[in-house]
Amino acid sequence: xxxxxxxxxxxxxxxxxxxxxxxxxxxxxxxxxxxxxxxxxxxxxxxxxxxxxxxxxxxxxxxxxxxxxxxxxxxxxxxxxxxxxxxxxxxxxxxxxxxxxxxxxxxxxxxxxxxxxxxxxxxxxxxxxxxxxxxxxxxxxxxxxxxxxxxxxxxxxxxxxxxxxxxxxxxxxxxxxxxxxxxxxxxxxxxxxxxxxxxxxxxxxxxxxxxxxxxxxxxxxxxxxxxxxxxxxxxxxxxxxxxxxxxxxxxxxxxxxxxxxxxxxxxxxxxxxxxxxxxxxxxxxxxxxxxxxxxxxxxxxxxxxxxxxxxxxxxxxxxx
Amino acid sequence: xxxxxxxxxxxxxxxxxxxxxxxxxxxxxxxxxxxxxxxxxxxxxxxxxxxxxxxxxxxxxxxxxxxxxxxxxxxxxxxxxxxxxxxxxxxxxxxxxxxxxxxxxxxxxxxxxxxxxxxxxxxxxxxxxxxxxxxxxxxxxxxxxxxxxxxxxxxxxxxxxxxxxxxxxxxxxxxxxxxxxxxxxxxxxxxxxxxxxxxxxxxxxxxxxxxxxxxxxxxxxxxxxxxxxxxxxxxxxxxxxxxxxxxxxxxxxxxxxxxxxxxxxxxxxxxxxxxxxxxxxxxxxxxxxxx
Numbered sequence: 001x002x003x004x005x006x007x008x009x010x011x012x013x014x015x016x017x018x019x020x021x022x023x024x025x026x027x028x029x030x031x032x033x034x035x036x037x038x039x040x041x042x043x044x045x046x047x048x049x050x051x052x053x054x055x056x057x058x059x060x061x062x063x064x065x066x067x068x069x070x071x072x073x074x075x076x077x078x079x080x081x082x083x084x085x086x087x088x089x090x091x092x093x094x095x096x097x098x099x100x101x102x103x104x105x106x107x108x109x110x111x112x113x114x115x116x117x118x119x120x121x122x123x124x125x126x127x128x129x130x131x132x133x134x135x136x137x138x139x140x141x142x143x144x145x146x147x148x149x150x151x152x153x154x155x156x157x158x159x160x161x162x163x164x165x166x167x168x169x170x171x172x173x174x175x176x177x178x179x180x181x182x183x184x185x186x187x188x189x190x191x192x193x194x195x196x197x198x199x200x201x202x203x204x205x206x207x208x209x210x211x212x213x214x215x216x217x218x219x220x221x222x223x224x225x226x227x228x229x230x231x232x233x234x235x236x237x238x239x240x241x242x243x244x245x246x247x248x249x250x251x252x253x254x255x256x257x258x259x260x261x262x263x264x265x266x267x268x269x270x271x272x273x274x275x276x277x278x279x280x281x282x283x284x285x286x287x288x289x290x291x292x293x294x295x296x297x298x299x300x301x302x303x304x305x306x307x308x309x310x311x312x313x314x315x316x317x318x319x320x
Numbered sequence: 321x322x323x324x325x326x327x328x329x330x331x332x333x334x335x336x337x338x339x340x341x342x343x344x345x346x347x348x349x350x351x352x353x354x355x356x357x358x359x360x361x362x363x364x365x366x367x368x369x370x371x372x373x374x375x376x377x378x379x380x381x382x383x384x385x386x387x388x389x390x391x392x393x394x395x396x397x398x399x400x401x402x403x404x405x406x407x408x409x410x411x412x413x414x415x416x417x418x419x420x421x422x423x424x425x426x427x428x429x430x431x432x433x434x435x436x437x438x439x440x441x442x443x444x445x446x447x448x449x450x451x452x453x454x455x456x457x458x459x460x461x462x463x464x465x466x467x468x469x470x471x472x473x474x475x476x477x478x479x480x481x482x483x484x485x486x487x488x489x490x491x492x493x494x495x496x497x498x499x500x501x502x503x504x505x506x507x508x509x510x511x512x513x514x515x516x517x518x519x520x521x522x523x524x525x526x527x528x529x530x531x532x533x534x535x536x537x538x539x540x541x542x543x544x545x546x547x548x549x550x551x552x553x554x555x556x557x558x559x560x561x562x563x564x565x566x567x568x569x570x571x572x573x574x575x576x577x578x579x580x581x582x583x584x585x586x587x588x589x590x591x592x593x594x595x596x597x598x599x600x601x602x603x604x605x606x607x608x609x610x611x
């Protein structure tokens with residue numbers, strides 16, 4: 001287990017809420033740290049610390065390598081996966097494949113070339129897929145089946161697989177941690193599940209009621225900031241111990257919704273679905289079938305880490 | 321005795337106090353009133369109120385061998401009969417309503433069940449769990465008992481001439497018991513076969529509808545009413561727990577496992593035979609001499 005000090009970190013996807021919190025936590029944990037935050041999106045915010053430098057750039061472009069050349073990063077945190085939260089996920093599949101798969105491969109190759117010591121990649125529990133025949137509590141070695149039914153999520157599965165293959169291939173050279181968190185929620189997070197939970201027009205399933213796990217953005221950022229130095233090479237599910245049914249989650253958030261059969265919704269015309277659910281098609285499966293994570297590997301490898309918020313606490317932050 | 325409609329209605333009245341006591345006991349096992357598999361004690365209580373008269377008054381269930389059940393985890397293995405899984409429901413109800421310490425028996429269901437709208441949810445709220453090895457091991461480790469039907473669909477979907485003929489038992493449940501180091505509790509259900517006295521299965525229709533089985537019975541001509549099972553009295557026999565030797569590994573060959581499977585099947589067969597001899601009269605009872 002590497003316990004060397006973290007001096008210089010590259011955070012990819014710094015415009016995201018989670019990346020900002022992670023950067024802030026890192027500056028508190030390591031006062032002399034230098035953080036370069038990169039994102040292709042507009043960076044119209046002030047960093048929380050003078051130790052953080054923001055750069056707007058695309059990491060698929062050739063000049064991205066200059067950043068590695070100019071800064072001797074000892075750690076790279078890849079939080080730059082393009083999400084599916086847009087209303088037209090099919091239309092942007094090629095773009096997402098380029099960014100999430102080719103882009104990730106490029107980042108990892110540069111990490112190797114410039115002798116980065118630690119890499120942390122944020123994947124997602126969506127890679128497992130929500131299926132009626134999922135065992136309760138998916139372990140890290142479960143098959144990644146998300147794209148069996150929804151090809152539009154192929155980029156997420158491929159990104160995870162590219163990272164995993166690279167991780168095992170280079171495990172003697174570089175410490176790599178892949179995290180597969182459950183639903184992350186919090187005031188800074190804009191994702192499909194947050195949109196679903198906070199919309200008064202979203203469907204509340206009458207015919208299914210799967211269990212969900214929710215992770216607060218602070219816990220996720222805290223795990224990344226603390227864990228990059230403490231976790232061994234490997235893939236880890238990230239989820240609190242508790243769980244809540246989707247109906248109870250909607251009730252707890254208190255924004256209402258439309259009770260209906262998601263079986264019928266799934267078979268309804270696309271435009272009707274769009275009116276109710278401004279999110280990716282595969283999300284409907286996640287409100288039908290369970291996709292809970294087994295968190296024992298994380299507990300074993302990082303026993304000091306304690307979640308500050310449980311699923312219900314985390315949902316409480318979506319009330320207002 | 322003069323006919324009294326009120327007395328009949330009263331006999332179907334659900335003893336709320338008894339159900340409250342059962343739920344209170346179960347809440348000590350499930351403090352949240354739920355579990356990650358979808359169990360929901362609040363909903364289960366409502367369903368229990370509906371099923372209570374069906375269990376006692378309609379199917380007039382009797383349970384023999386309650387003394388064989390301790391408050392500890394088992395793989396409960398039963399014969400399967402009755403075309404639809406009412407036998408599973410009655411066994412689960414027996415463990416809730418009839419045991420000194422009520423417990424939620426977790427039936428392991430076929431993979432298609434959780435995908436059925438409303439039904440999958442209803443099953444899960446009552447304790448059913450997808451029949452998956454990991455789920456089974458996790459439940460047993462947590463001290464839960466699981467209910468399995470080692471005959472599978474072949475057991476439940478029989479033509480009427482095959483009633484009470486045990487189909488081949490798969491060995492998976494024995495391997496699960498070996499892995500979890502838990503005993504197997506054999507169970508025989510007598511009376512469920514006569515829920516639908518005359519049945520022939522259409523393999524062609526089942527294939528056409530992509531269904532595991534498609535039973536045809538003359539009462540279907542009556543429409544939905546004809547699908548109601550007959551009020552055949554049901555007897556549930558609970559056998560002695562079968563402890564597997566500790567020196568057999570879960571990966572043991574089929575030959576090593578076969579003698580144990582045979583003993584379990586024999587125990588179930590004996591209980592079925594005894595049960596059929598002691599059956600209460602019912603017009604559709606299949607006579608022993610017709611076997």
